[in-house]
Amino acid sequence: MRMPSGRTLLLIVGVGAAAAGFLAAGLLTTIFERKQEARNPYVRLVEVNEETTDPAPWGTNWPREYEAYRRTNDTTRTRFGGSEALPEEKSARDPWLLRMFAGYAFALDYRDRRGHAYMLSDQEATRRVNERPQPGSCLHCHGSVIPTYRRLGGGDVFKGFELMTKMTYWEAHGEVVKTGSSNPVAGGTTQQFAHADGAHPVACLDCHDPKSMALRVTRPGFFRGIQALASSQAPVPHLPSIERWRTGDHKEPYDPNRDASRQEMRSFVCGQCHVEYYCGPKTTLFFPWDRGLKVEEIEAHYDGYTFPDGHRFYDWTHAETGAEVLKAQHPEFELWSQGIHARSGVACADCHMPYKREGAAKVSDHWVRSPLLNVARSCQACHPYPEAELLARAQAIQERTHGLLERAASSLTDMLDAVAARRKAGATAGQLAAALELQRKAQWRLDFVAAENSMGFHAPAETARILAESIDYSRQGQLAAGLAAVAQGPAESAKPANH
Amino acid sequence: MMGSGGRGFSLGFLVAVVVGLAAGVGAFTFRYGEGVSYFSTDPRACANCHIMNDEYASWTKGPHHAAARCVDCHLPHAFVPKYLAKADNGYRHSKGFTFLDFHEPIQITPGNARILQHNCERCHEDFVHDIVRGGDRGGEASQCVHCHRGAGHGARG
Numbered sequence: 112m113r114m115p116s117g118r119t120l121l122l123i124v125g126v127g128a129a130a131a132g133f134l135a136a137g138l139l140t141t142i143f144e145r146k147q148e149a150r151n152p153y154v155r156l157v158e159v160n161e162e163t164t165d166p167a168p169w170g171t172n173w174p175r176e177y178e179a180y181r182r183t184n185d186t187t188r189t190r191f192g193g194s195e196a197l198p199e200e201k202s203a204r205d206p207w208l209l210r211m212f213a214g215y216a217f218a219l220d221y222r223d224r225r226g227h228a229y230m231l232s233d234q235e236a237t238r239r240v241n242e243r244p245q246p247g248s249c250l251h252c253h254g255s256v257i258p259t260y261r262r263l264g265g266g267d268v269f270k271g272f273e274l275m276t277k278m279t280y281w282e283a284h285g286e287v288v289k290t291g292s293s294n295p296v297a298g299g300t301t302q303q304f305a306h307a308d309g310a311h312p313v314a315c316l317d318c319h320d321p322k323s324m325a326l327r328v329t330r331p332g333f334f335r336g337i338q339a340l341a342s343s344q345a346p347v348p349h350l351p352s353i354e355r356w357r358t359g360d361h362k363e364p365y366d367p368n369r370d371a372s373r374q375e376m377r378s379f380v381c382g383q384c385h386v387e388y389y390c391g392p393k394t395t396l397f398f399p400w401d402r403g404l405k406v407e408e409i410e411a412h413y414d415g416y417t418f419p420d421g422h423r424f425y426d427w428t429h430a431e432t433g434a435e436v437l438k439a440q441h442p443e444f445e446l447w448s449q450g451i452h453a454r455s456g457v458a459c460a461d462c463h464m465p466y467k468r469e470g471a472a473k474v475s476d477h478w479v480r481s482p483l484l485n486v487a488r489s490c491q492a493c494h495p496y497p498e499a500e501l502l503a504r505a506q507a508i509q510e511r512t513h514g515l516l517e518r519a520a521s522s523l524t525d526m527l528d529a530v531a532a533r534r535k536a537g538a539t540a541g542q543l544a545a546a547l548e549l550q551r552k553a554q555w556r557l558d559f560v561a562a563e564n565s566m567g568f569h570a571p572a573e574t575a576r577i578l579a580e581s582i583d584y585s586r587q588g589q590l591a592a593g594l595a596a597v598a599q600g601p602a603e604s605a606k607p608a609n610h
Numbered sequence: 611m612m613g614s615g616g617r618g619f620s621l622g623f624l625v626a627v628v629v630g631l632a633a634g635v636g637a638f639t640f641r642y643g644e645g646v647s648y649f650s651t652d653p654r655a656c657a658n659c660h661i662m663n664d665e666y667a668s669w670t671k672g673p674h675h676a677a678a679r680c681v682d683c684h685l686p687h688a689f690v691p692k693y694l695a696k697a698d699n700g701y702r703h704s705k706g707f708t709f710l711d712f713h714e715p716i717q718i719t720p721g722n723a724r725i726l727q728h729n730c731e732r733c734h735e736d737f738v739h740d741i742v743r744g745g746d747r748g749g750e751a752s753q754c755v756h757c758h759r760g761a762g763h764g765a766r767g
Contacts, residue, residue: 125625132632139639149660471660
């Protein structure tokens with residue numbers, strides 16, 4: 112009787128030990144895998160170089176980053192920004208944009224942003240490029256363009272940049288296609304690949320050194336802009352390497368690739384394009400940072416700038432009022448610079464490309480997108496509060512900004528109504544001069560916020576200040592139009608300006 | 611008798627081999643997983659599994675690195691509660707990191723937050739007595755680290 116129970120016991124022990132061994136072996140394998148991942152190894156399977164604009168070969172070496180980068184063609188949507196297959200016209204949602212952009216290409220076609228993957232194809236398709244002549248400098252940011260600059264400039268990137276600015280958009284586009292991409296797999300060289308291999312949107316090369324993978328900036332516009340900023344007196348406490356350079360002997364100009372910290376570079380690479388700029392065609396593309404990064408410092412630079420033809424700086428003549436007005440681009444870098452996150456040392460990439468973990472490997476997420484779509488990784492690394500609370504806080508900032516933006520927009524349209532009415536009634540440019548200057552100021556501030564892609568989040572208080580100034584200038588302009596009516600005489604001033 | 615004894619011996623032998631193998635694999639895994647280190651107070655042990663790399667790195671640069679190690683703040687100091695907490699954390703962390711099913715970024719559990727708060731008070735009790743008097747265990751009591759976020763470690767320590 113004792114034998115069977117003993118055997119049963121042995122069997123149970125045996126099976127139990129086998130199961131334990133099985134699990135231990137599984138655990139052992141997992142630990143081994145994690146240890147391998149933690150070394151973060153990569154194998155340079157293919158050689159990539161300064162001519163490899165095609166990201167696919169880079170993806171062979173760095174598949175984790177490439178996989179995420181490719182997801183920038185996914186559709187995402189936040190309350191104030193989207194990326195549908197064909198994003199809706201912003202002007203259909205906000206008709207005041209058509210009034211503000213009267214007489215400008217943005218009145219033709221102005222849509223929501225999409226992911227990095229679309230930056231070139233969307234530009235190739237927009238009516239702004241196809242129905243209005245545009246300069247080659249658009250490709251400074253919309254294509255992976257540096258090898259083309261180098262080829263055109265005979266090795267000198269800045270020379271090629273100057274040359275391409277003088278071309279039309281489609282001439283310049285043809286040059287980028289002609290350059291092509293060095294394809295290390297095929298062993299080919301540049302200029303022998305068809306269109307498909309030719310022009311690429313922003314690629315690995317634009318932010319990474321192909322030898323070391325270190326972050327680096329490549330865009331000539333950014334180099335000149337950041338050097339002008341470094342040479343100015345504007346306080347930039349969020350960019351310590353510039354403040355350090357200013358205390359030096361200035362023998363060498365400020366060089367972000369040499370002087371900036373890695374953390375600063377994690378914003379600079381984005382600041383190569385997500386900025387305010389003048390794109391042409393009257394002069395070479397430039398970033399207006401000579402007096403600082405604030406809205407009025409940029410405006411002061413534009414106001415003091417004279418085109419080669421002797422005329423003062425302006426982007427276009429407003430069709431309704433005749434004012435020489437300014438177009439804001441997408442001053443994310445500038446607005447971020449005024450915010451608490453920048454001042455706390457938080458880089459663009461900390462929220463827009465947050466670190467994620469794949470196994471034990473730490474990877475910066477190359478699916479660049481709104482942090483509102485990735486609150487846990489983007490925000491909770493520093494703010495240990497529930498996702499819903501963080502999201503609500505960000506959205507409250509955006510809703511408040513949007514409310515102010517709407518008010519600023521209706522103030523602007525009221526002013527445009529008043530000025531256009533005076534013009535129709537025969538007021539002279541001299542009589543309207545004050546109102547037109549106020550329109551320029553009001554519109555510049557409104558557009559600075561409207562075109563910026565954070566709906567105020569990058570710097571809430573600064574955004575509110577800018578919109579308050581815009582509202583004030585619009586109402587002042589409205590009043591000035593009323594004064595112009597007085598100057599015109601009682602017959603003409605019978606009809607008051609709209610509310 | 612000999613036959614049955616022989617069968618018993620062969621089964622016993624087989625089980626012994628299996629048990630021995632399992633023990634061997636288990637012991638190797640324990641060693642390979644640096645199991646012994648978890649009985650030490652060395653902060654590097656807490657970053658063994660890589661999840662705590664950032665916490666460890668920022669602790670080495672943070673204000674408390676000369677005053678307190680991981681275990682000084684994150685574990686009770688009495689023997690039995692300490693080893694209970696070690697066992698609890700060890701189990702959850704091993705499970706979390708093996709199956710990769712935990713919330714990221716990693717967050718402290720309510721129980722561990724209480725241990726942490728208690729340890730803040732353990733060293734700073736003379737200074738904070740009036741602040742936390744009467745309610746450091748209740749849900750409504752404020753936690754030291756609510757304001758002193760970077761005292762131990764953190765992205766912006």
